[in-house]
Amino acid sequence: MPIARKRQVSLSDTKYYHCISRCVRRAFLCGEDRLTGKSYEHRRDWVEEKLLALAKVFCIDVSGYAVMSNHTHIVLYVDDNKAQRLTDKAIVIRWHKLFKGNWLTQKYINGDELSVSEQRMLADDIAEFRLRLASISWFMRVLNEDIARRANKEDGCTGRFWEGRFKSQALLDEAALAACMAYVDLNPVRAKMAETPETSNYTSIKKRIEFARQGKQPKSLRRFAGNSGANMPSGLPFDLTYYIQLVELTGRCIRADKQGYISDSQPLLARLQIEPDNWLKLTTQFTKVFHGAVGRKQAVTDFCEHLHKKRRANLTQSEQLLG
Numbered sequence: 023m024p025i026a027r028k029r030q031v032s033l034s035d036t037k038y039y040h041c042i043s044r045c046v047r048r049a050f051l052c053g054e055d056r057l058t059g060k061s062y063e064h065r066r067d068w069v070e071e072k073l074l075a076l077a078k079v080f081c082i083d084v085s086g087y088a089v090m091s092n093h094t095h096i097v098l099y100v101d102d103n104k105a106q107r108l109t110d111k112a113i114v115i116r117w118h119k120l121f122k123g124n125w126l127t128q129k130y131i132n133g134d135e136l137s138v139s140e141q142r143m144l145a146d147d148i149a150e151f152r153l154r155l156a157s158i159s160w161f162m163r164v165l166n167e168d169i170a171r172r173a174n175k176e177d178g179c180t181g182r183f184w185e186g187r188f189k190s191q192a193l194l195d196e197a198a199l200a201a202c203m204a205y206v207d208l209n210p211v212r213a214k215m216a217e218t219p220e221t222s223n224y225t226s227i228k229k230r231i232e233f234a235r236q237g238k239q240p241k242s243l244r245r246f247a248g249n250s251g252a253n254m255p256s257g258l259p260f261d262l263t264y265y266i267q268l269v270e271l272t273g274r275c276i277r278a279d280k281q282g283y284i285s286d287s288q289p290l291l292a293r294l295q296i297e298p299d300n301w302l303k304l305t306t307q308f309t310k311v312f313h314g315a316v317g318r319k320q321a322v323t324d325f326c327e328h329l330h331k332k333r334r335a336n337l338t339q340s341e342q343l344l345g
Contacts, residue, residue, distance in 0.1 A: 030190055030314070031158060035325045037100045038085065038193040039158055040202045040316075042309070043166055044093040044185050065173065066224040069094060072168055074242040079119050081105040081156045083244035085258060086202075088209040089224040095206040097193070097226075098158060099244050105156035110148045117151040120164055162188045191309075194317025194325055196259050197294045197344045201301070202316065203258075204269050205308035211273045212306060219266075219273050227269055234266060249293065264290040272305050300343045311339045318344050 031039065054061045069089045073096065077084045081104040086097035108116075114127050122128075126144050130136065136144060154160040170183035193199045207219060207227035216222040220231045229240050239245045239262065246265060247257025258265075268291065271284045284291070284298040291301055303311070314335045315325050326334045 030192065030329075031100075032192065032325055032328045033100055033102055035321070035328055036192050036194045036317075037102070038199050039098050039100070040191040040193055040206070041096045041098060041158065041162055041188050042093060042190075043162065043188040046182050046185050065169070068169055068172055069165075070224050072165055076161060076165055077242060079116050079155070080161050081108070082158070082161050084226070084242070085199075085244040086206045086226040087224075088206050088222070088226070090209055090213065090215075095209060096162075097199075097203055097206055098161065100156055100158060102156040105152050108152070108155075110145075113148050113151050113155065116155060158190060191312065192315035192317075192325060194315055194321035195344075197296055197318065198316040198321075199258075200260060200265070200290065200294055201296070201304035201344075202308055203265075204272055204301075204305045207269050208273055208276060208305055212276055217277065219269050227266070230262070231266060234262060260290060264288075272302065275302055276306060295345050296343075297345075300345075304343055311343065312336050316340070316344075 054063065066089045070087070073084060073087060076082075081101045083099040083101060084096065085099050086095075088095045105113075111131075114123065114131055117123060118127065118131065123131075124147070126136075126140060127147060129140070130144055166184050166188065173183050174180055191202070193202050203226075207222070207225055210216040210222040210225060211219065219225070219227045222228050226243055229243065233240045245257040246260055246262035247255045248261050249259065268284070268288055271288065275284060284301060286292065286298050288298070291298060296304070308316075315322055316336060317325070318340055319337055322334050322337060322340060326332075
């Protein structure tokens with residue numbers, strides 16, 4: 023029986039989550055259907071464009087993504103503090119970018135005078151919108167519903183396009199986050215859809231490499247802030263250069279026809295204290311070896327306690343692979 027989403031999310035433990043959505047029909051989300059010969063490659067544009075557009079509206083950053091033939095991988099960062107800082111008007115404006123709102127929110131935005139009872143009702147609405155704009159469930163709902171409607175219209179059919187629920191994994195520490203991001207970024211290489219990370223279309227790693235060549239970071243993605251520390255600015259707790267180098271080396275090791283070797287002196291692996299052999303397993307089998315929250319023993323224990331879970335999953339795998 024599926025676990026309720028509220029029992030999978032604990033923002034006090036981590037704000038990073040790995041989300042996976044899969045199609046239910048045989049027809050591809052993207053790519054080419056071998057049986058019919060029809061290409062759905064253009065749908066990758068739909069997903070990437072909508073995903074990055076939603077990140078500008080929600081108080082949720084996209085840290086990584088890969089759009090595959092019949093599923094998507096997304097690593098999200100929930101900035102609930104930002105949602106609390108936004109003014110009431112900013113919250114309503116953002117919500118109206120997603121939905122029309124109601125007569126009350128429209129009246130508020132137009133600057134019309136509100137009665138005392140209307141102000142109370144509006145306050146309740148805004149409080150709900152504020153929660154939703156920092157909700158992974160609402161983010162994925164808006165993303166997947168839009169893609170499903172467009173795909174159903176194009177296919178001339180109705181019914182479910184995605185599985186009933188997307189899957190999510192809490193990434194409880196830096197080791198879990200780095201491994202999951204690399205796993206997501208290398209999906210096309212592992213599936214032999216691309217030879218290298220920089221040629222992996224519709225992935226966060228390709229976008230990051232394109233901007234890195236110009237000495238920049240893409241504004242549409244959560245930025246790399248450097249090694250974690252007390253005075254570290256908001257962002258991913260890794261050095262961008264080291265991360266790109268590690269993903270490149272990992273991609274070469276995954277492909278049998280490429281030469282590549284990951285040494286234990288690789289800066290990012292050394293800081294995270296992950297053995298090279300374990301790193302390769304993490305970045306090729308992440309969703310197979312981990313079901314549910316991912317992190318080292320203490321992080322998993324704290325997470326389960328906060329969500330009142332009796333069973334701590336992944337402890338053996340975490341000790342073996344994450345140390």
